[in-house]
Amino acid sequence: MSELKANLARALSPKTVVVVGDKRMNGYMWLRNMQPFSGAIYSVQVDPNEIPGIEEMGVTNYTSLADVPGDIDYVLCAVPRQISPRIIADCAAKGVAGVALFTSGFAETGEEEGAQLQAQIGEIAREASMALIGPNCMGVYNAKLGIRQSGEQPTGEAGPVGFISQSGTHAINFSLTGAAQGVRISTSISMGNAEVLDVADYVDYLTDDPDTEVIAMYVEGTKDGRRLLQSLKRATARKPVVVWKGGVTEGGTRATQSHTASLTSSMAVWDAVLKQAGAIETLSMDDTIDVLKALLFCKPAKGRRMGLMAMTGGQSVVITDAFERAGQVVPRLTDGSYAKLAEFFNIIGGSYQNPLDMGGTIGFGGQHDHLQKLLDILDEDSNVDAFAMELASGFMARRWQADPSSLDTMLDLLVKHRERSEKPFVLTLHPGHVEEVTAQARAKVVERGLPVFHSFERAARSLALATDYWLRDT
């Protein structure tokens, strides 16, 4: 392992953390972000007006980095940009493993001074093989150790998702929105301007990180595309990689005379790279979280044939369209299944061709023995590879509100089913007309580790993308 890689690994799993330049004006944001940290935390601040506020938080402050005792693994630096080269030099002199530079005003400004300052700090860091994260970034989130980018990020156990983001906002929003849907982070890196370490370096780290089961990222561009492709290929051989690509680079376009060049757009090349690497390409934060839910909470599908369970005739049509449009297949069930269904299925106002239009049969969620039978029939049906079920917020939300235990009982039944079955099973829960009730219902589903999506379309797309990954070698 190179010295830089070893230093990055230390910085992302630190024992000692130092925040440089935290301020009252920011509410001592960085020290507060690190409050759950179980290791040693120190502050470096020279301004006498700021020091008492820091000490009130119980943090020892030093006026020089050189005075901090022991080895330092991770520094979060929030000083003005003109001072940053000096602090980075101090870090290098002290032998700090990694620094995340929150400070902005560098190459991203497009002006000469910023670009020069960035080049200067880059040179100091490279010279020392120090893992410089950023500048212009929100640093690292390590859920297990309590290193955070935002005071709202949950800590405790490591989640299974490693996240890399060119944007600090997306890093934080992804971690919070994801956590609310059960998609939790192992390590997240806000990489900012990527002066020293680029996307590929973080992909390499997360590929080798045992806590990370799936890698996801928000990426706009890279300095070395060929190295990124190699890193992505290495990663996808070990774990799924989901890439949310933002923006289209202008640098990639140039005037040429050939057909091939005129037919090539930067986005088309990125699409190609992600296919070539075997990564899953997503279009937004929600799309990314959705696909992760399918990957994390479903057992791998062996095919694309869906068994669909809806409450009404209209929804049966629409759920079928959604899954078939996404590239899944809605087949006829086996004759054996039809024979079993004929014994008890209520065909007055219902049907069981597939989809199962089952509202009447399961008493709209009240008749659990029938729901159990339907799940068992689809589970045993050899024409079905995966199944999806509608939690019909439209007419169920008020009943769940009136009798919360009715939803609990049904969800517990679904959890038991999921444990028994080897087939992926997804739920849909539309926000509907009483969002506060469906939000509570969604939280109950998430709590139980079941994959639940806001619409048929989102469930269908996510399961189809995950299935692409599961079936990649066939």
Added chain:
Amino acid sequence: MATKPANGVIQQARNEGRTILSEVDAKELLASAGIPVVEAKLAATADEAVTLADGVGYPVALKIVSAQITHKSDVGGVILNVPDATGVRTAFEEIMAAGKNADPSATIDGVSVQRMAEPGIEIITGMTMDAQFGPVLMFGLGGVLVEVLKDVAFRVVPIEPKDAKQMIREIQGYPVLEGIRGQEPADVEALESLLVQLSAFIEANPEIAELDLNPVFASQTGAVAVDARIVLAEQE
């Protein structure tokens, strides 16, 4: 009629300060890497043209070779389906005259002679340089609609056989290659190996900045580049 060694083709262009290789030179370079092309040879005189045509067999195609004239057919510099030696002499004189007429200052090296390729499904393939990913390989159905439909697939060089398989099957027009409405299917395996060879060729020749094989004719019995264009990178 002299053939230059393959690596000499690029060197000669460099010596002459050119970045665009002639069709004859481009094909020579490609053929030396084992990429199937309809070989084109340069004839400086009508006699040479007839000798070359007799050698490859009729009918033949004749095209003007001049560094200054890039749009060959626009100036009357291409004559296809020439049936015999008499036709070759006439076509040679016509092309030379058309070239001089179009650009009196142009240096005309002569006329390239090649056999008429067996017709097939028109394919376009090539390489362009991407700022982030380097050389990118393209594959698509050729013909007049390609620029409108943009039904093309890309992969970053180098590609593996799996990538070639995927890119061919990725285009919307793939069923055309499988044979539709009684049309004969194309030799898809030949296209796959063409792409893999092209990728290796690009890896081996980092001086190449752009490359077009347009068209490639894909038939039941193989795939062959009918026209080729190579542009070298500007030297710093």
